[in-house]
Amino acid sequence: MGKGYKLTSAAGSGPKTCAFFFSDKGCRNGANCKFSHDKPPAGGGGGSTDSSSVVSSESEGEVVEQKAGAYASLAKNQTEIRQWQEPPQAAMQPPQAPNPFLTGVPVAPPPSAAKQAAPPTEPPKQQQQQSTEKKKKKRSKKRKSDPAPGESIFDLGKSEDKRSPAKKAKKAASPPNNQKQRPAPANNVPPTNPAVASFRTLNLPIASFSIPSSVSKATAPPRPATPQHEPAPVPPPLPLPTATAAHLKWKDAVIATRSHANYPHAYNWERSQQFEFNAGLSTHSDWTAAKPYGAWCAANPSAVAIDCEMCQTRDPVTGRTNDKALCRVSLVNAQDPNDVLLDTLVKPEWPVSDHRTWVNGISAKDLEDVKFTLKHAQQFLGMVCSDQTVIVGHAVHNDLLALRMVHHCTVDTAMLFVHKEEEAGTPSLKNLAHGVLGGREMPDVHDSVNDARVALLCAEHYVAKGGKVAPIEKVFSRSPYKGPKRIDDGDTSQLLVHRLPTATKPEHLSEMFVAYTQIKPKTVPEIVFSGQHGKCHVEFSSKEHAELAYRTLVGEEREDKTGKKQKRVGLKGGGYVCVRRMRKGK
Numbered sequence: 160m161g162k163g164y165k166l167t168s169a170a171g172s173g174p175k176t177c178a179f180f181f182s183d184k185g186c187r188n189g190a191n192c193k194f195s196h197d198k199p200p201a202g203g204g205g206g207s208t209d210s211s212s213v214v215s216s217e218s219e220g221e222v223v224e225q226k227a228g229a230y231a232s233l234a235k236n237q238t239e240i241r242q243w244q245e246p247p248q249a250a251m252q253p254p255q256a257p258n259p260f261l262t263g264v265p266v267a268p269p270p271s272a273a274k275q276a277a278p279p280t281e282p283p284k285q286q287q288q289q290s291t292e293k294k295k296k297k298r299s300k301k302r303k304s305d306p307a308p309g310e311s312i313f314d315l316g317k318s319e320d321k322r323s324p325a326k327k328a329k330k331a332a333s334p335p336n337n338q339k340q341r342p343a344p345a346n347n348v349p350p351t352n353p354a355v356a357s358f359r360t361l362n363l364p365i366a367s368f369s370i371p372s373s374v375s376k377a378t379a380p381p382r383p384a385t386p387q388h389e390p391a392p393v394p395p396p397l398p399l400p401t402a403t404a405a406h407l408k409w410k411d412a413v414i415a416t417r418s419h420a421n422y423p424h425a426y427n428w429e430r431s432q433q434f435e436f437n438a439g440l441s442t443h444s445d446w447t448a449a450k451p452y453g454a455w456c457a458a459n460p461s462a463v464a465i466d467c468e469m470c471q472t473r474d475p476v477t478g479r480t481n482d483k484a485l486c487r488v489s490l491v492n493a494q495d496p497n498d499v500l501l502d503t504l505v506k507p508e509w510p511v512s513d514h515r516t517w518v519n520g521i522s523a524k525d526l527e528d529v530k531f532t533l534k535h536a537q538q539f540l541g542m543v544c545s546d547q548t549v550i551v552g553h554a555v556h557n558d559l560l561a562l563r564m565v566h567h568c569t570v571d572t573a574m575l576f577v578h579k580e581e582e583a584g585t586p587s588l589k590n591l592a593h594g595v596l597g598g599r600e601m602p603d604v605h606d607s608v609n610d611a612r613v614a615l616l617c618a619e620h621y622v623a624k625g626g627k628v629a630p631i632e633k634v635f636s637r638s639p640y641k642g643p644k645r646i647d648d649g650d651t652s653q654l655l656v657h658r659l660p661t662a663t664k665p666e667h668l669s670e671m672f673v674a675y676t677q678i679k680p681k682t683v684p685e686i687v688f689s690g691q692h693g694k695c696h697v698e699f700s701s702k703e704h705a706e707l708a709y710r711t712l713v714g715e716e717r718e719d720k721t722g723k724k725q726k727r728v729g730l731k732g733g734g735y736v737c738v739r740r741m742r743k744g745k
Contacts, residue, residue: 358459358500358542364530366504368487370520370606397567400547402452405461405494409549412570412622419574420720421585425556428565439479441563447537448565452545462493462549462570463500464615466607467558468519472509480512482688485561486521488536489607490543493551496612501539504529520604536562553588553614572617579630584721586631588613594631595620651702654709655739657694659686660730668697671728676711678704712738 177194179186186192400406400413416422424430435441450456468487473480484507492498504521506529516522540562544550547568552558554573559566576591578584586594588610589601595617602609621628656668665683673679681700686693699705714726714735725739 358539361539361542363535363539366529366531367502368504368521368525370602370604398546400461400549400568402547403461406547406549408622409462409570411626412575412618413549413568415626416569416571416574422574426567426569431560439477440481446563446565447541449541449544449546449548452547456545459543459548460492460494462551463543464491464493464551464611465489465555465558466552466611466614467561468521468605468607469561470507470511470515470519470521471513472507473512474509481509483557483561484509485533485536486526487519487607488562489611491608491611491615493549493615496615499608500543502608503531505536506530506532508533518605533563537564540564551615551618552611553591554585570618572614572621575618575621576628576631579632586633587635589635590631590633591617593634651741652705653696653698653741654705655694655696655741656736657692657739658736659693659695661688661691661693663693665695668695672697672708675713676708678708678711709738709740
């Protein structure tokens with residue numbers, strides 16, 4: 160960069176002297192120079208400075224004229240700011256746009272930028288030609304890689320492989336991304352050798368249990384009946400037991416079970432799973448299903464009878480309750496009822512909140528040292544059952560739900576027989592044993608081995624009769640329990656109230672009847688909850704009081720599946736409960 164000079168005003172009113180003309184390089188403007196090339200007079204102030212002078216550089220080829228006042232200081236500040244902000248390549252950039260506050264006064268770049276200025280650049284036209292040539296080369300190179308007409312742009316297999324031999328060998332040795340090995344999905348049943356494995360050789364922590372004779376005298380209510388709901392859509396075709404002649408024996412009974420009106424709801428496993436998922440009771444990994452029939456199970460029984468005992472558990476963290484927690488499971492060989500394949504207590508996952516000893520005879524002490532878990536039970540069933548193994552039981556969907564096992568080849572004695580008075584109703588196992596097995600009596604406390612055998616014998620009777628069995632007479636009422644008397648469904652001095660929210664208390668029902676009917680119930684027992692709803696039988700002083708209370712209630716009247724009439728009573732926060740008569744009739 161050339162040396163900087165200051166242009167000063169000559170003394171007097173004469174022309175201003177050109178400082179470049181008298182320098183070593185001289186003035187390159189020649190005759191076009193605006194300043195005088197005459198020698199300045201003596202004492203002409205060539206080296207003086209004032210506030211109107213502006214630094215200039217010959218190498219920049221620009222001249223900054225005099226400015227006065229605030230615009231002169233502003234131009235100086237603009238120059239200093241750009242000198243601090245601009246990168247080293249600033250000298251290569253085109254001239255900056257004029258400052259709108261300095262109209263008609265172009266501002267020169269800072270002197271420091273000129274130090275890094277490159278050699279004179281080519282004219283714009285020549286630069287444009289080179290840029291155009293570069294673009295043409297890029298387009299030509301791109302055209303060479305374009306696919307031929309009709310060729311897929313994703314067909315990379317025909318392109319030439321220009322990689323080195325080492326890289327080619329490495330690529331060939333490694334599997335494609337879409338074929339990389341993935342870990343095998345978890346299976347509830349550990350891998351075994353089909354040739355030698357057997358469920359009889361499993362080393363599981365069995366906890367034997369038997370019902371003492373003294374416990375059989377205990378009195379308690381039965382397990383609540385499965386609530387009636389609208390049937391779910393008919394599922395797609397399900398597997399049938401056709402593998403062997405022993406399997407085919409049960410085929411018609413399996414079909415008869417599936418034809419029952421309650422089957423689509425009771426055995427809707429997708430709905431049951433979704434309910435447990437939403438309630439936080441289980442996940443997909445907690446459920447199991449039988450494997451397809453094959454050589455691995457050819458020596459296993461074609462059918463088994465099952466019964467489970469359940470208790471209530473509560474999650475100590477979330478407070479959620481599980482009303483069907485498995486606490487005992489029994490499995491009997493259908494080909495030989497004396498062959499008990501499995502009978503053990505089961506340790507529930509969560510702490511037990513209600514052992515239901517009056518139902519199953521199992522106490523807290525009985526479960527203290529039990530190591531057998533639900534996963535052990537699922538493992539055992541996975542070794543015994545295929546998808547064509549027939550599982551026999553009474554209301555067996557409840558047992559499968561407690562086991563969290565999806566299975567479709569079932570013979571359910573609750574759906575093979577009907578009540579004598581109520582064809583849509585399901586008889587209890589106690590009435591079934593009395594009517595089918597020649598008056599056989601069942602103990603009040605459940606014994607899962609005995610219940611499995613009784614259900615198997617009743618199913619055998621159905622198969623032997625070709626499905627032509629007589630209706631079951633209702634001889635026994637529901638088992639009593641300690642506390643208010645549980646009244647039989649046939650007693651017309653009571654009304655069944657169901658679909659009760661979990662926050663409902665017995666006194667709420669008593670207050671409702673008094674407010675809506677002016678009739679006070681005689682007894683409102685504890686509400687039995689199953690899932691998100693509960694029910695109870697409200698007893699009145701007489702049949703007439705119960706009938707008057709029902710007639711006085713205002714609400715939509717409908718018939719349930721059994722043909723009994725019921726009314727809907729609205730709730731404060733929306734929704735409704737149902738009040739149902741105990742017998743059919745007007």
